[in-house]
Amino acid sequence: MxxxxxxxxxxxxxxxxxxxxxxxxxxxxxxxxxxxxxxxxxxxxxxxxxxxxxxxxxxxxxxxxxxxxxxxxxxxxxxxxxxxxxxxxxxxxxxxxxxxxxxxxxxxxxxxxxxxxxxxxGFDSQFAACLGCGLKKDLRFSINDLSYFCVACYDRLL
Ligand SMILES: [Zn+2]
The missing domain is CATH 2.40.50.140 (Nucleic acid-binding proteins)
Structure with missing residues (x-):
């Protein structure tokens, strides 16, 4: 080969x-x-x-x-x-x-x-919403979930 x-x-x-x-x-x-x-x-x-x-x-x-x-x-x-x-x-x-x-x-x-x-x-935060609650501001990206979360939901993930 x-x-x-x-x-x-x-x-x-x-x-x-x-x-x-x-x-x-x-x-x-x-x-x-x-x-x-x-x-x-x-x-x-x-x-x-x-x-x-x-x-x-x-x-x-x-x-x-x-x-x-x-x-x-x-x-x-x-x-x-x-x-x-x-x-x-x-x-x-x-x-x-x-x-x-x-x-x-x-x-x-x-x-x-x-x-x-x-x-x-293709993970632009401009069009993103929190995967947990749908909130559209103060989002952080979770590498594990390949999704955005608001601060409150993100902290709950940890
Ligand atoms: Zn949330």
């Missing part, structure tokens, strides 16, 4: 260990949208790749797709400010996999903020 190779810019959303030595990198890429890619090289190389794959890092990454995505190589080119961690969490939670979105990518590169992420992905 053949494999596809991609070279793309990306932001590292998250990284988690997988098994004893491997890890899974969650990336939002310019070419492919959100992808999860395993990092399973020889251990010496792995530690080098891992240092470039910290959350918030902007990277150029070479991905090989063979059944699933693998990180073949990665180079850090910059990093987002720590204040953007919540926005990256939101992107990881609500973006569909492998659907590139030029508008979202542009936002990541220029003016990352949660309100615009929600708006781009």
């Amino acid at each position: 053949g494999s596809n190779e991609y070279f793309t810019e990306a932001v590292v959303l998250d990284k988690e260990p997988s098994g004893e030595f491997d890890s899974i990198a969650h990336l939002y890429t310019q070419e492919l949208g959100r992808v999860s890619a395993s990092v399973t090289s020889a251990r010496k190389i792995l530690s080098k790749l891992n240092s470039h794959l910290e959350p918030l890092n902007l990277v150029q990454v070479r991905l090989v797709e063979k059944n699933r995505f693998h990180v073949a190589d990665v180079l850090k080119t910059g990093a987002l400010d720590r204040q953007h961690l919540d926005a990256l969490k939101l992107i990881k939670s609500i973006t569909p996999e492998a659907q590139p979105d030029p508008e979202l990518w542009h936002l990541i590169k220029t003016n990352l903020n949660e309100k615009d992420i929600l708006s781009i992905l």
Whole structure:
């Protein structure tokens, strides 16, 4: 079976260990949208790749797709400010996999903020109402429910 190779810019959303030595990198890429890619090289190389794959890092990454995505190589080119961690969490939670979105990518590169992420992905607060009581102001977005709640109903969720 053949494999596809991609070279793309990306932001590292998250990284988690997988098994004893491997890890899974969650990336939002310019070419492919959100992808999860395993990092399973020889251990010496792995530690080098891992240092470039910290959350918030902007990277150029070479991905090989063979059944699933693998990180073949990665180079850090910059990093987002720590204040953007919540926005990256939101992107990881609500973006569909492998659907590139030029508008979202542009936002990541220029003016990352949660309100615009929600708006781009069709969760615009302007037309939203509390899922619990129907109230239309002071709404907060719940990642778990993919819905807006008023402050009172939101607190009840916790
Ligand atoms: Zn409510």
